[in-house]
Amino acid sequence: MSTSSAAETRRLGVETTGIEVIDEAERTASPHDLFWPWFAANISVFGISYAAFVLYFGISFWQGAVVAVAGITASFALCGVIAIAGKRGSAPTMILSRATFGVTGQKVPGVVSWLTSIGWETFLAILAVLATSTIFERLGWGGGTTTQVLAAAVVAGLVVAASVAGYHVIMRMQSVLTWVTGAVTLAYVLLTLDHVDWSAVTALPSGPPQAVVGALVMVMTGFGLGWINIAADWSRYQRRDASGGAVVAWNTVGGAVAPVVLVVYGLLLAGSDPALLEGIGDDPIGTLATLLPTWMLVLFLVAVVLSLVSGAVLGIYSSGLTLLSLGVRIPRTSAAFVDGLILTAGTVWVVFFAQSFIGPFQSFLITLGVPLAAWAGLMIGDIWLRRRDYADDDLFTTRGRYGSWDVVATVTLVVASVVGWGLVVNGFAEAASWNNWQGYLLGPLGGREGTWAAANIGVVVALVLGLLGSLVLRRATVRRQEATPVDPSGTASDAAADPAVR
Secondary structure (H helix, E strand, C coil), X not given: CXXXXXXXXXXXXXXXXXXXXXXXXXXXXXXXXXXXXXXXXXXXXXXXXXXXXXXXXXXXXXXXXXXXXXXXXXXXXXXXXXXXXXXXXXXXXXXXXXXXXXXXXXXXXXHHHHHHHHHHHHHHHHHHHHHHHHHHHHHCCCCCHHXXXXXXXXXXXXXXXXXXXXXXXXXXXXXXXXXXXXXXXXXXXXXXXXXXXXXHHHCCCCCCHHHHHHHXXXXXXXXXXXXXXXXXXXXXXXXXXXXXXXXXXXHHHHHHHHHHHHHHHHHHHHHHCHHHHHHCCCCHXXXXXXXXXXXXXXXXXXXXXXXXXXXXXXXXXXXXXXXXXXXXXXXXXXXXXXXXXXXXXXXXXXXXXXCCCHHHHHHHHHHHHHHHHHHHHHHHXXXXXXXXXXXXXXXXXXXXXXXXXXXXXXXXXXXXXXXXXXXXXXXXXXXXXXXXXXXXXXXXXXXXCCCCHHHCCHHHHHHHHHHHHHHHHCHHHHHHHHHCCCCCCCCHHHXXXXXXXX
């Protein structure tokens, strides 16, 4: 991007940059800037409702609190490590991943990444629509089909508009939404404190270690690991001389601080009221709204919708970039619009036709979480092994140092996923029967009905296998890539003609 076009982008607010490497002049962000998008996307009241999902594992408040602090913090720290790649390469996450899998081979984890982002943004839009319907019904303003249709249209419109505008607008939007949603969330906590029954909370029985591990895996998958495939998208505007440690720290703090507080407080609420605990499974935000006085509902609804839109915007922006990395030759803005249509269709299907909400969602998280965790392990190992910045031009041609396919990385991804899927089990056999094939390696641990079945250790196993595969099997490959001298003439012209560029 030229200096004049960059200035025009800032003036118009619409980002025209797609999957190409960000120009040096545009890399002006500092590590502390990463706080805003991650905090705004995770300050949602949905974090409170997530506590119910933790308690569904049959664990105590104190066990749940440890799970929340450890799982959320660790998962966002892993996002921070992936964000280092964005600082080094100034390109989207799935483009930088070509250094690990090859320019063509990257399409394998790229499809998983795209599906994950689409799923998350649709899920957040669904929450916003359900919350609007419930609150409108309580206010006596309707809440039926008409309300849900209008809410779906408004939410989808807001998400698509912001994601089409791009990075600069989103960063400004997130810095504002942080204060708005943060203030209303704090007000929610203050207004619902009297619903906490400490004696009921402390009376919750402790669960076995397997249940704690299962809750930990779910929390990691639902928070940081759910975002890990887009982490470098928001650090690609960082200055090349920015501290890698600072990038990790600000990413972790921005992403984890709000969810940790909200989930722990949610454990207090859900542990105090069995009816609240049960209702969250079908309509998380709407159920939490029942605790508020009527005068607070409109403000609560606005803040909730904005916070959910904030998270969905990050997803749809990045899913558009991932779509381009898969070879779809359309402008970034068009990719965002296409994903917006998919988001709308998914929202309509779940809101109007699906019979269960939490079942398919958790099954979806675990299923895609396994290969995503394996990919994350491979990427983290690759980042750890590298001592130099990426060769920008070679990320866009199969004739460069990264080649077309990295067979070792691809095979490791497949093996880690196959092993991982064998160690997770679909706990929602009726709501998500399409996942009943999982858990085929649980025999030595008691089978699909054993005590370890619900722990879903396959996610962690896939991550570790990916990490070890990268550190042990790809060390020589990374050294060879970094030893290859850079062609002074560059490969940009060759890359432009290479069918693997897009």
